[in-house]
Amino acid sequence: MQFELTKEFIDELIGFIANDQETEAFKLIKDLHPADIAEIYDEIDIEEARFLHVMLDGEKAADVLVELEEDDRERFLKVLPSQTIAEFIDKLDSDDAADVIGEFSEEKQEEVLSFIDNLEQAGDIVDLLNYDENSAGGLMAKELITVNENWSITTCLKEMRKQAENVDEVYYVYVIDDNKVLKGTLSLKKLLLTPTNTKIKNIINEDVTAVKADTPSEEVAHIMDKYDLVALPVVDALNRLIGRITIDDVVDVIREEAERDYQLVSGITQDVESTDSAWILTRARIPWLFIGLFGGILAALIMGNYELELGLFPQMAFFIPLIAAMGGNVGVQSSSIIVQALASNSMGFESIGRKLIKELGVATLNGIVLSMVIFGYNFIFSDSFALTITVSTALFTVIIFASMFGTFVPLILDKFKIDPALATGPFITTVNDIMGLFIYLMIGKMFFTFF
């Protein structure tokens, strides 16, 4: 029942296209879901994709475009005349249409819009383009079924027949009053199972969650996830219903947000995929590597200041990688727990102070265990007691410092409304590497003069 894309399938399809066997090629793809066809486009050349695309019927062709990755779609549409693009846009849901058109330059947007015959659709798109992409307004579609609270079920059904043509999936019917203010929802289940002369007012569910158009996408995702909603109505400042958000768009928000945080903690600065070109992948990765490089140079400078001590006690250098690595690891652990708590809104009511105290507890426990292990190791295998005491003391100190720093920085960024995920990964690692080194050399200097 479910399509699985194989190498053989692609080879066969490319063969048909190469030989201009339109009918055979079309037969392979005609029954596939738009999402599957988009996946196929991803595996073939853009010219081959265009060869297939003209054979699809208008609705499906438009849906395939929506399923493409943003940059693929841009390349695909670039050579098409605005009139053709307008025909696709006309067939899309308003939210998808606004997303596609929003990627164009303003000039191109106007040109495409001027070719859209359906003036209601064009108006909806213009409305939606005004909202921030990352807000409820940017996620919502204008297509929805609304009924007046004073209608009977019979009137309601009649009206729904008219409206439902434009709406793909109906999960709820929204009930409004004469001023278009959202009063509640009506589940289709209830509608099906209630006698038809009942007034809408009497079966309405008034306990409806709605969001304002400027609610950030992350909050929309959080609300729909928390309350297990499949659709969420959007209202304006006067509580008038202006659109609805469906769960599939929110799933995308949740996934993209998670991918972004994952890439940030791994030191990747833009949204990339393994199938992107080597050039794009390089550009996404080199900024953090530069920071790492400058961190390394700074570390070399610090060590230069301790050249005398390192010359006298060369064994001290042996444990530099250990200290640096532990500082980095502890820092990333601490910061990622905070970043996740902030992202999922599960910080609880502990104050920053309480968080730091708890983190101090964790760091102390970890620090004691690990320092004792390294103390034991050096006590047995090293002939220098100064080294033994330096490494274990420094390790404990570095663990405490790195965990405080890893906890503190994201919390502070969040206070100042800066995305705390920016502070994870290579930033925390690099700072902790350097600070760890500094702490180690200072402690070493002290103990080696003592013992």
Added chain:
Amino acid sequence: MQFELTKEFIDELIGFIANDQETEAFKLIKDLHPADIAEIYDEIDIEEARFLHVMLDGEKAADVLVELEEDDRERFLKVLPSQTIAEFIDKLDSDDAADVIGEFSEEKQEEVLSFIDNLEQAGDIVDLLNYDENSAGGLMAKELITVNENWSITTCLKEMRKQAENVDEVYYVYVIDDNKVLKGTLSLKKLLLTPTNTKIKNIINEDVTAVKADTPSEEVAHIMDKYDLVALPVVDALNRLIGRITIDDVVDVIREEAERDYQLVSGITQDVESTDSAWILTRARIPWLFIGLFGGILAALIMGNYELELGLFPQMAFFIPLIAAMGGNVGVQSSSIIVQALASNSMGFESIGRKLIKELGVATLNGIVLSMVIFGYNFIFSDSFALTITVSTALFTVIIFASMFGTFVPLILDKFKIDPALATGPFITTVNDIMGLFIYLMIGKMFFTFF
């Protein structure tokens, strides 16, 4: 319209509870959504939560339990008699009921099941307990509305009225034949808008995606996300309909999976939250720190072998942090891109060989740029040409090695059906630290003998 939990609210509530003001406390929570009440429980003591819980009506009390975190629920239910637990379980959807009961010991499971009056519910739960938690069977609920393909819409509506009582949300009606084999779906929209004497057969949507009960959760999530489904039917080996999965459960799967991958790349081994106790947080973090510690000891041993060289050219030690950090950063970048591609099923048809060649291109680009920078730096600021050439050559080599290793390891783990996310974070960092050090010292020995 939407509840926001504040410190003031909690303080007021705790005040009422402390003074045994049941009515006042109940008034505060009675209109809240179960998810909100669960959030409140998270902020108050377990005894205070129990004080509130007994006042909730049965259905809501049961729903609140489902919304609690697994470990909180366990503590909450521990002191309750099996009979009371059975009353809650009886009111839940079968999938939630199975999840809750699945957390008990087998003995306790049997005891609770024996108290469930509704034998159909008890039977459904026992069925569901047989499935792996991380499979379609583990996600599905048994409650669904099925109609026979030979019925008319009128019969269908009559039957639905009977069945719908047990089903919270109806998105689709499933159509089966006389052998219970899934034939298709019927959208409520279509049902509402078609004349009632039509046969189901004629308006059925046969193009339905279904999964087998043993399909892994990740694949279920991938399918529902890709095809924008809000509900997915589950069938047995004979294509007989046995349950359905709803999108809200899949959103949880997607979120939990992302959180897990994030924690793994950050070096955290179990699912923890910032609100967990210091003890749990320590246990989740110390395993990777031990690996880092042993890596550090290994690094110290390797450097011990080069003690002579390091004594002669102490400046070489200065760039050890740089080399180690860059190896770690590059390795994590490479592995995270592969892990994400594997997780989102977007690997394309490039062979492992092609992936490695592209990664080689990225690494070469990054390597050339960064080595040139460090070459320039040392050329200007260092008086040793041997050092200048050693650091830049080693950096280039380490970047190439780390990116190959970071790409290769997750791909190999995936080939052997081991979760590739295990290879991210501290593992890749530690191995690359050590290998980087080794490469650096070898190259250094070579060049310092030459120049």
